[in-house]
Every structure is written in structure tokens, then in C-alpha cells.
Amino acid sequence: MVKEQNYLEKKAAYCLDLAKKLGATNSSVIVSNSITETVNFRNKKLDESNRSDNLGINITTYIDHKKSSISSSNLLDHNLKVLIEKCIETTKNTPEDEFNSLPDKKLLAKEIKDLNLFDNTHLENDKKIEYLKQLEESASYNEKIINTESSFSEDKSSFILANSIGFCEGYKSSSFTASCVAVAKEDKSMERDYEYTNKCHLEDIKSAENLGKISAELTMKKLNPQKIGSEKISIIFDKRIAKGILSTFASAISSSAVSRGTTFLKDKINDRVFSDNINVFDKPDILKGLGSKSFDLEGVKSETLDLVKQGVLKSYLVDTYNGRKLNLKSNGRCGGISNLYFDNGKVSYKDLLNSNSRALYITETIGHGSNIVTGDYSVGATGFLIENGEFKYPINEFTIAGNFKDMFQNITLANDLEFEYAINSPTMMIEGMVVAGK
Amino acid sequence: MSNFFDKSDLTRKDVNNIVSDTLKNCDDGELYLEDSKSESILLDDNTIKSSNYNSDLGFGFRAISGEIVAYSHSNEISRESLKNSSTNLKSTLKSSNGTYNCEIPKSNKKYYNDINPIDQKSLNSKIEILNKVNNFLRKKDSKVKQVTASFTGEQKSVEIIRLGGEALTDVRPLVRFNVSVMLEKNGRKETGVYGIGGRQSYDDYLKNDNWQNVCEEAFRIASVNLDSKPAPAGEMKVVLGPGWPAILIHEAIGHGLEGDFNRKKTSAFHNLMGQKVASEGVTIVDDGTLDKRRGSLTIDDEGTPTERTVLIENGILKNFMQDRLNARLMNTRSTGSGRRENYKHIVLPRMRNTMMLSGKQTQDEMIKSVDKGIFAVSFGGGQVDITSGKFVFNCTEAYEIINGKIGSPIKGATLIGDGPSILKEVSMVGNDMMLDPGIGTCGKAGQGVPVGVAQPSILIDKMTVGGTKL
Numbered sequence: 001m002v003k004e005q006n007y008l009e010k011k012a013a014y015c016l017d018l019a020k021k022l023g024a025t026n027s028s029v030i031v032s033n034s035i036t037e038t039v040n041f042r043n044k045k046l047d048e049s050n051r052s053d054n055l056g057i058n059i060t061t062y063i064d065h066k067k068s069s070i071s072s073s074n075l076l077d078h079n080l081k082v083l084i085e086k087c088i089e090t091t092k093n094t095p096e097d098e099f100n101s102l103p104d105k106k107l108l109a110k111e112i113k114d115l116n117l118f119d120n121t122h123l124e125n126d127k128k129i130e131y132l133k134q135l136e137e138s139a140s141y142n143e144k145i146i147n148t149e150s151s152f153s154e155d156k157s158s159f160i161l162a163n164s165i166g167f168c169e170g171y172k173s174s175s176f177t178a179s180c181v182a183v184a185k186e187d188k189s190m191e192r193d194y195e196y197t198n199k200c201h202l203e204d205i206k207s208a209e210n211l212g213k214i215s216a217e218l219t220m221k222k223l224n225p226q227k228i229g230s231e232k233i234s235i236i237f238d239k240r241i242a243k244g245i246l247s248t249f250a251s252a253i254s255s256s257a258v259s260r261g262t263t264f265l266k267d268k269i270n271d272r273v274f275s276d277n278i279n280v281f282d283k284p285d286i287l288k289g290l291g292s293k294s295f296d297l298e299g300v301k302s303e304t305l306d307l308v309k310q311g312v313l314k315s316y317l318v319d320t321y322n323g324r325k326l327n328l329k330s331n332g333r334c335g336g337i338s339n340l341y342f343d344n345g346k347v348s349y350k351d352l353l354n355s356n357s358r359a360l361y362i363t364e365t366i367g368h369g370s371n372i373v374t375g376d377y378s379v380g381a382t383g384f385l386i387e388n389g390e391f392k393y394p395i396n397e398f399t400i401a402g403n404f405k406d407m408f409q410n411i412t413l414a415n416d417l418e419f420e421y422a423i424n425s426p427t428m429m430i431e432g433m434v435v436a437g438k
Numbered sequence: 439m440s441n442f443f444d445k446s447d448l449t450r451k452d453v454n455n456i457v458s459d460t461l462k463n464c465d466d467g468e469l470y471l472e473d474s475k476s477e478s479i480l481l482d483d484n485t486i487k488s489s490n491y492n493s494d495l496g497f498g499f500r501a502i503s504g505e506i507v508a509y510s511h512s513n514e515i516s517r518e519s520l521k522n523s524s525t526n527l528k529s530t531l532k533s534s535n536g537t538y539n540c541e542i543p544k545s546n547k548k549y550y551n552d553i554n555p556i557d558q559k560s561l562n563s564k565i566e567i568l569n570k571v572n573n574f575l576r577k578k579d580s581k582v583k584q585v586t587a588s589f590t591g592e593q594k595s596v597e598i599i600r601l602g603g604e605a606l607t608d609v610r611p612l613v614r615f616n617v618s619v620m621l622e623k624n625g626r627k628e629t630g631v632y633g634i635g636g637r638q639s640y641d642d643y644l645k646n647d648n649w650q651n652v653c654e655e656a657f658r659i660a661s662v663n664l665d666s667k668p669a670p671a672g673e674m675k676v677v678l679g680p681g682w683p684a685i686l687i688h689e690a691i692g693h694g695l696e697g698d699f700n701r702k703k704t705s706a707f708h709n710l711m712g713q714k715v716a717s718e719g720v721t722i723v724d725d726g727t728l729d730k731r732r733g734s735l736t737i738d739d740e741g742t743p744t745e746r747t748v749l750i751e752n753g754i755l756k757n758f759m760q761d762r763l764n765a766r767l768m769n770t771r772s773t774g775s776g777r778r779e780n781y782k783h784i785v786l787p788r789m790r791n792t793m794m795l796s797g798k799q800t801q802d803e804m805i806k807s808v809d810k811g812i813f814a815v816s817f818g819g820g821q822v823d824i825t826s827g828k829f830v831f832n833c834t835e836a837y838e839i840i841n842g843k844i845g846s847p848i849k850g851a852t853l854i855g856d857g858p859s860i861l862k863e864v865s866m867v868g869n870d871m872m873l874d875p876g877i878g879t880c881g882k883a884g885q886g887v888p889v890g891v892a893q894p895s896i897l898i899d900k901m902t903v904g905g906t907k908l
Contacts, residue, residue: 042505042702049530051510051523052782070491073513076445083493090489093561097485125530147704183704183825190706192825230672230908260483260584262620262629367830368819369852373620373627378852378904380821380830397828399852399904401671436671436854436904 002156003033003055005170011075012162015059015084020164022088024061026102028163030297031057031075038153039125041132044140047149049125059084061091067100102298103320103330108167109295109302116287117173118156119201128152131178131208138212139182144223145216146190147183152176154202167299175290176202180215184223191222191394193364198421200288218363221384225394228385228437234359235400235433236352236386239416241362242342242425248404249280250337250423252372253307253315255322264375264405265313272311274408277346280308282317284338291339291422295332302332307340341424345413352414352429354389360435361386362400375404398437407433442471442497442597446515453520454603460501460524461601465536466762467501467527469599470739471515472781476592477556481568483584489561498781501527502763503534509784539766540602545743549727549734550637552609554593559640564589567649575619575653581664582657583627584620589613589640594780598741606741611637612732612888614877615644617656623664628849630660631834635876637730643876659816659835662847669851669905670838675811676853676901677804677839681872682816684893687722688792688880689820690829690857695724695749695757696882697764697775697787699824706827706858707755715755716861719797722750724759726774726790732876733791733890737774740785744774749792750861761787779885789880791890797867801895804866806842812851812903813837813844827857830904852904860898868895 008031019027033055040048057080060069068091070083136148153176160170179196195215197206237245257263265273274280284302286292296302298320305315318326319334347355362383369379378401385392407430414427443450453469461467472495479489498511499520508530510523571587591613598606614635621628632655634643678686699705707715716722726735726744735744740762748756760768761776764787777788805813815835822829833851837844871894880889 046506046530048507048509048784049526050508050784051526053510053512053514053519054782055513068489068491070493072493072495074493074495075513079493083491086491090491090561093565094489095486095565097487147702190825192704192823232908262584262627364823366821366823366828367832367852367854368821369830369832371850373629374850376850378832378850378906380828380852380854380904382823382826382828396826397854397856397902399671399830399854399902401850401852401904401906403906434671434906434908436852436902438673438902 002035002158002172005158005160008033008158008160008170009168011057012160012168014077015080016162016164018081018084019059019061019088022084023063024088024091025064026062026164027060028102029057029059030159030161032157032159034155034157036153036155037125038151039128039132041136041150043148044133044136046129059087061087062100063091065096065098065100066091066094067097068094099321099324101320101324102163102165103300105165107300107330109169109299112169112171112294113285115285115289115292115294117171117200117292119174121202123154123202134208135178135180135212138209139180139216142216142220144184144186144220145182146185148180150180152178161299163299169295169299174200176205178205178211180211182215182219184219186223189224191219193219193222198290200290204288222382222394225396228395228398228435230436232432232434234356234429234431236359236361237428237430238361238363239425239427241365242428243421243423245428246340246342246425247423248370248372250317250340253317254336255316255318255326255328257372258316259322259325262373264372268313271313273313274308274311275411276311278308278311278411278413279343281305281343282307282337282340286339286419289339291337293338297335300330300332300334302338305331339422341417342413342426344415344417344426347412347414349414349416349427350389352412352427353386355429357388359386360395361391377402377404377407398435400433400435402433442473442515447517448520452517453599456520456524457599458601460527461538463534463536464501464503464531464538465766466538468740470498470500470781471597472496472594474592474594474780475554475556478588478590479564479568480588481572482586484572486565486568496781499523499527500784501531503531503536505767506531507763507784511781538601540600540604542600542741543743547743548736550611550730550736553611553639555591555611555613555639556593567644571617571649571653574650575657578657581621581623582619583622586618588616591640596739600741606737608736613640613643615640615649615652617652619656619660621660621664626664628660628663630656630658630663632656632659633875633877636732637734662835663849666847666849668907669836669848670903670907671905673900673902675808676898676903677808677811677813678896678898679813679815680868680870680893680895682874682891683814684792684794684874684891685817685820685878686831687794687893688789688889688891689822690855690860691722692724692789692792693822693824693882694827694857695759697758697760697768700758701764701768704825710755713755714753715858716750716753717864718753719867720750720753720861720864721795722793723748723795724775724789724792728791728890731791731873731890732878732888733789735790738776739778740772740776742772742774742776744790747773759787759789761785777887779887783885786882786885788882788887789889791892793892794894794896796869796871796894799866799868801868801870804868804895804897805839805844807897808839809841811839812848813839814853822857828854829857830854848905850905854902854904863899863901864896865899866897870894
């Protein structure tokens with residue numbers, strides 16, 4: 001069983017007390033416990049079982065504007081004492097930084113809404129095995145599928161965040177994840193693809209049959225890919241890639257990147273950075289939402305942000321430290337976004353595919369090709385050639401490149417948004433990107 | 439060396455009994471204990487942004503039967519916690535009837551010393567150097583707009599207890615010093631990053647004000663990029679510089695030669711043993727025995743001494759990298775390549791220091807032979823799809839080559855290629871093999887482990903460059 005809240009609260013209180021006694025003018029602490037049980041299958045047989053029990057504590061002490069932190073997995077009082085002593089000593093020896101401080105007390109979350117993030121259901125390993133058997137059975141329906149690997153994971157977490165100005169809150173959450181990776185072979189071509197499902201509540205995950213079937217279908221479609229030449233062309237990003245572009249946008253508007261000047265979106269508030277009808281929201285209070293939270297890592301209340309309205313950038317993701325540097329109030333985004341999404345566009349998926357006589361449909365990208373300082377984007381890609389709205393054949397071993405500054409201005413979104421993950425996007429088309437191939 | 443049980447309610451004898459009782463019908467397994475201390479001190483935006491210290495303690499208990507691995511880990515080293523893990527493993531492997539092989543190779547060689555790099559240098563002297571870096575770079579040039587510098591250090595003590603009570607131990611130091619600088623000219627911003635490190639004390643790397651050289655190198659890379667123009671797009675010849683660019687070999691070839699992907703037949707190399715997979719003159723080894731290098735290990739995380747494993751010899755595929763599990767199932771021996779990020783993770787066959795050995799040609803000859811192509815000096819991240827063999831790399835320093843001469847720097851170039859065929863496109867191997875500066879971390883299945891790479895300059899006849907200029 002994951003540790004109860006009152007056990008974590010006691011540990012947190014012990015640390016805050018001790019830090020104060022040892023000379024800290026302020027302090028904050030996060031205590032957490034998570035238990036994850038995972039079963040992995042391979043080719044319809046049990047491959048691995050893994051139980052992981054993680055305790056963790058993270059303490060930050062302040063002496064006026066000096067700050068230092070320690071973390072540990074050993075929550076025994078005598079160990080915590082040694083570490084807090086060390087932390088205070090380090091704090092004394094660390095130079096002052098006038099922006100270091102706990103958040104403004106007025107901004108701390110007061111009412112903690114129940115966002116329905118915890119499902120107490122425990123699935124025994126035998127049941128997980130049953131799910132994976134069905135899943136792999138369903139994934140192996142075609143003889144082209146030569147290898148399947150699947151996994152079922154159940155996670156229960158509990159945490160408390162407390163600080164020396166009176167905040168002490170936390171909650172339990174759960175997560176159930178199933179995934180399947182299939183390998184298909186035909187003649188000399190061997191390809192791999194995957195599908196996964198991840199929800200707070202067990203009842204909401206995809207069925208085993210469905211998950212297995214989707215991963216097998218996606219994989220077989222990729223067989224016998226062709227190379228393409230270099231050209232300028234419209235790119236359609238599958239939802240699972242489009243959400244990655246949204247996540248890069250989130251790093252580019254983080255207050256830390258803005259205050260350091262290392263983002264191409266610095267000084268762009270109230271500028272039109274996207275095409276006209278693009279809206280981006282970050283909504284923390286979605287019930288059962290994978291990114292939902294009532295407060296951020298500093299205890300500051302998180303509320304819905306309209307980050308982009310009709311293409312215009314309205315807000316950065318602000319924490320206390322960088323907020324003070326930028327003269328902005330924290331908007332409860334220490335640790336990043338909650339549930340981030342592009343609002344639906346106006347055209348259907350089908351019309352989006354049909355909007356150009358030729359386009360590339362991207363289902364996977366590889367490489368770390370997003371540079372938020374310059375906005376340059378260049379990644380390896382896999383996908384399909386689309387002609388007149390039809391998927392013609394799979395393609396791979398090419399790159400797509402552009403700069404986010406231009407790419408964002410050329411986005412068209414379909415109206416097929418679904419809330420599957422913490423970050424969600426409809427299918428996305430970007431015109432005029434450069435493809436490099438054979 | 440840590441004594442893992444002196445603050446617990448367990449004696450060594452109790453532990454041996456629990457281990458033996460859990461593993462007796464298994465083919466393999468062990469209790470892995472780990473005590474790690476780590477620190478990171480970061481200067482950014484003119485101030486010490488963070489100073490963190492972490493102490494982590496835990497065990498991972500593994501039992502293997504046939505192909506099935508059962509694993510359980512916890513932070514609490516106590517009778518109750520160990521017993522719970524044991525019960526969990528036994529319930530997964532209830533029908534196991536294997537034979538445990540107690541034998542494990544031995545070696546007295548050590549490739550680094552039992553030091554704690556964190557305590558060997560005071561916090562104040564680390565902060566002083568970071569401040570010097572900041573001042574040095576900002577004074578150097580008014581184009582410098584941002585400086586980030588950091589120290590990260592760690593000491594990890596591990597103990598592996600096998601059935602029968604045999605205990606194998608290792609103490610692993612690891613440090614890294616890193617500098618990143620951002621320059622701005624006419625509204626254009628570019629970053630340069632450089633770092634050094636390995637398995638010895640901070641001061642071994644910082645002798646003779648060596649931090650200045652690190653600053654100069656980061657600054658040089660950023661300056662080059664400030665003047666860079668868009669990279670070409672399309673298929674062309676590529677010359678890779680010596681040292682760190684070998685991370686391409688690591689991604690494109692190395693992963694495909696790890697035992698697990700080959701046992702599972704998901705690697706493009708699985709049926710190519712003994713066959714020609716590279717041009718003549720190409721020899722690649724994976725070596726855990728280099729003195730004090732980032733990827734070196736005295737023993738791996740299963741207790742096997744590391745070694746120098748020849749992967750490809752003169753173009754012919756000779757060996758895969760193996761941990762005990764995959765070696766047993768493939769009827770071969772462990773190459774000392776069983777590694778894990780920490781006690782929270784299972785062992786996988788992983789690379790250590792992956793090196794392409796020197797040949798006879800010079801870099802000059804290579805450049806001269808190219809009419810149109812690029813010269814890649816350094817890379818950022820890379821990634822590979824093991825199954826299809828496709829890999830990509832982002833160049834952080836690269837130049838165009840026109841008519842046998844190095845031309846302008848180019849920016850944002852991504853190289854994409856096919857792992858199994860790339861080595862057949864190598865037409866020249868340089869005589870200038872160099873090790874990387876000690877900065878690599880390899881990710882696989884969510885686990886990061888420190889690695890090294892090395893190579894001479896090489897000429898690749900055909901590769902796709904993903905630029906923006908058609």
C-alpha cells in the first residue's frame with residue numbers, strides 16, 4: 001500500500017521544524033511515495049515482472065535569499081537530520097540571489113478540489129497477465145507480425161508539499177498504463193510501431209483487443225517503405241507527433257527560458273505568433289485529467305490559462321523565481337504545464353488530407369531536433385505519402401526541417417481533438433516545410 | 439565501502455539465507471545494493487541558481503527463470519522489505535525449476551580509485567570556479583549574453599550478493615564539468631556547449647586552469663554557429679571528425695549489437711554474425727577497461743569483470759555485447775556489459791566505451807576527395823530505431839565542403855541514415871583516433887548510463903543531410 005497522507009505530513013513537519021531550529025529562515029519540503037507494479041509480455045509469454053516502491057524527500061532551505069536543497073530516498077529521522085544539517089551548511093555557503101524566495105502567501109492554493117485522480121482498484125498480476133494475453137493474441141492476428149512486446153503497469157502515488165509559511169497539502173493519484181509494440185516483417189522489410197493507453201482510472205483504459213489490433217495495424221502499414229526526394233511540401237502531423245510540437249511550444253514559453261533569454265518567444269507577449277485561428281489552453285482542473293492539479297510544485301494555485309488566443313501569445317508559464325525576475329506574478333506553473341491543448345480547428349480530418357494534391361503524413365519522428373533558442377526544427381521522420389487525400393505508400397529515411405517562427409504561422413488544425421494524454425492536439429498541417437531525402 | 443546492513447535489522451547471514459532461499463530454483467539472479475551520493479552546482483544567469491545534494495539508498499532483487507525476469511526494488515533495507523520482495527519474486531516464478539550457476543569470472547584489475555569526488559573539493563572552491571567561468575566569458579566578448587556552468591559529481595557504491603553468499607563490490611566515482619554559452623549578434627542567437635569528465639576527482643580535470651580551455655571551446659563553437667548559413671538538403675558525402683562524432687557509431691551500430699535485441703531478433707544485425715557488415719579497415723570495439731574513462735567499469739552491474747569486446751573486426755561482425763541473461767539464452771558468455779542506471783532498474787546489455795580504431799588515411803585526404811558534402815565536427819543528440827535501423831543526428835558544429843575545401847559553417851543540419859548499411863559506405867578511415875571528452879549518457883528503455891566513444895576521422899560516401907536549403 002502506498003503511504004498514507006498523515007505519515008508523509010509527519011515527515012514534512014519534522015523537516016520544517018528541524019530546518020527552522022538549525023537556522024533556516026524559510027523552508028519547503030516535498031515527501032512522496034509511489035508503488036508501481038509492472039508486468040511485461042513478449043511473444044505471448046511472461047517476460048518480466050517488476051515491483052517498485054519509491055520513497056523520496058526533497059528539502060529546500062532558505063537563509064534570507066540564500067538557498068540550497070537536498071534530496072534522499074532514506075526517510076529515517078537520523079538520516080534526515082544529517083541531510084538537513086548539510087543542507088543548512090551548504091545554504092550558508094551559497095551566494096545570495098535576491099530573487100530566491102517562497103511564493104507570495106496570497107497566491108497559495110486554499111481550496112483543494114477533488115479532481116478524481118485516484119482509483120483505488122488494485123489489479124493483481126494474474127489479471128494483468130490475462131489482459132496482456134488477450135492483447136498479444138489480438139496483435140498477432142496476421143502472420144506478418146513476428147514479434148510483440150506488451151506491458152501493463154499500475155501506479156499509485158501519494159505526496160505532501162509543505163512550506164514554512166503554512167502550506168501543507170497533497171493527494172493521492174493513480175495511473176494505469178498498457179502498451180504494445182509490434183514488429184512486422186515481409187520479405188526484407190522489418191518495421192516496428194506501437195500504441196498505448198494511459199488513464200487515472202482503470203475503467204477508462206482501452207480494451208486489450210483494441211490496443212493489440214491498433215498496434216499491429218499501424219506496424220503492418222509501414223512495411224516496404226520507399227525513399228523520397230528532397231522538396232518543399234506540406235506536412236500533416238499525426239496527433240501523436242502534433243502534441244510533441246505543442247510540448248516544444250510549452251518549453252519555449254517557460255519563464256525560465258524567457259528570463260534567461262534563451263527562447264525565440266522572448267518579448268512576444270501580445271504578438272501574433274500563430275496563424276489567426278489558433279487557440280492554446282492549459283487547463284488544470286479537468287476531472288481525471290492526466291496533467292490535472294490544484295497547485296504547482298510551490299503550492300501556488302493553478303488556474304486555466306488562455307496561452308494563445310486567435311494566434312496571439314497571451315501568457316508565459318510563470319513560477320515564483322522567474323516571475324520575480326520578470327516582474328510577473330506566478331501563475332502556478334512551477335514544474336510546467338497541466339493539461340495543455342490546441343483548440344479544435346475548423347476542417348475535418350478528411351478535408352485536411354485533401355487540402356493539397358500531395359502531402360506527407362508523419363507518424364513518427366526521431367532525434368532531438370528542436371532548438372528553442374533559435375526556433376530551428378529538424379528531425380528524422382517516418383510516415384506516408386498522401387496523394388489527393390489517399391494514403392499511397394509508407395516512406396522513411398528522410399528529414400523534415402523548418403523554423404518554429406514560420407511553422408507556427410502556417411498551422412492548420414483539424415477538428416478531431418480528443419483528450420487522450422496530458423498534452424493533446426488535433427491532427428495538424430504545416431505548409432511549406434523542407435523535406436530532405438535521397 | 440558502504441556497509442548496507444549495519445543500520446538495519448538484518449545480519450549478512452540473514453541476507454544470504456533470504457537470497458539463497460529465493461534463488462534456489464532459478465537460473466540466475468542476485469541482490470543488488472546501491473548507496474549513491476551525488477551533487478550538482480549550477481551557475482546560470484550570473485548567479486548560483488542551485489546547489490543540490492542527493493543521497494540515495496536502495497536494493498533491487500532479481501530472480502530469473504528461463505527468459506522470465508522478476509524484479510522488485512525498494513528504498514527500505516529491512517527484513518520486512520526484503521522478505522516482501524522475496525515473496526513477490528517467488529510468486530511470479532512459482533513453477534521455476536532452474537539450476538543456478540554460482541560461477542562468475544574474477545579479475546583483480548581496477549580501472550578507477552575508491553574516491554568520493556564530492557568531498558575532495560570544497561563547495562566554496564567549486565563556486566569560485568563557476569564564478570570565474572562566468573566573469574571570464576562575459577569579459578571576453580560583448581556578444582556573450584548568457585553563461586551556464588555546472589559541476590556534477592557522484593560516488594556510487596554497489597554490492598552484488600549471489601546465491602551462496604558470494605559478494606562483489608565496486609565503488610564508482612564520476613564527475614562532469616560543463617559550460618554553455620549563448621552569443622547574440624544582430625538579433626541572432628547561437629549556443630555553444632562543451633564539457634569534460636570521467637571517473638576521477640574534479641581537480642584532475644581542472645589542473646592548470648583547464649576550465650579556461652573548456653570556456654574557449656564552448657565560445658568557439660557558439661561563434662562558428664553565429665556565422666553559419668542554412669544547411670543543404672539531400673544525399674551527399676560526409677566527413678566525420680575524430681572523437682565525439684563516434685556517438686553516431688554508438689547509435690547507428692552499437693545498439694544493434696546489444697545481446698537483447700539480437701536474442702529477440704528485433705535487431706537488423708541478428709542474423710549477420712560472421713558476415714561482412716562494414717567496409718574493410720573498419721574495426722569497432724566496446725571497451726570497459728580504459729583507465730578512469732566515463733564508460734569504464736571494474737565490474738558490471740551483475741558482478742562480471744568488464745573487458746575489451748571486439749564487435750567488428752576488419753568489416754566482419756565478431757561479437758554482440760552480452761549480459762548474463764542474454765548470454766545464457768544465446769549460448770555464449772557475458773562480455774561484462776550488464777548495466778543498469780541504478781537499483782530501480784533491471785540489467786540490460788549496454789555499451790561502455792565504444793570505439794572505431796584508427797586506419798591509415800589523413801583527414802586532409804578525405805576533405806580533398808569530396809566535391810560536395812559536409813564536414814561534421816560535433817553532434818548534439820541522436821537516436822536510433824533498432825528495428826528499421828534508421829538513425830538521426832543533429833550537428834552542433836558542421837561545415838560545407840566544396841571542391842575539396844572546407845567552406846562556411848552550416849547550421850541545424852540533421853544527418854539521417856541506415857545503421858546496417860552506413861558502415862559499408864565508409865570509404866576512408868583516418869589515422870587520428872581520439873576519445874571524446876567524457877560527456878556521453880546513453881538512454882535505453884528509460885535508463886541512462888554514462889558511456890564513452892572514440893573514433894578517427896572517417897569519410898562516409900553517402901548520407902542524407904536534412905537541411906533547409908534545397
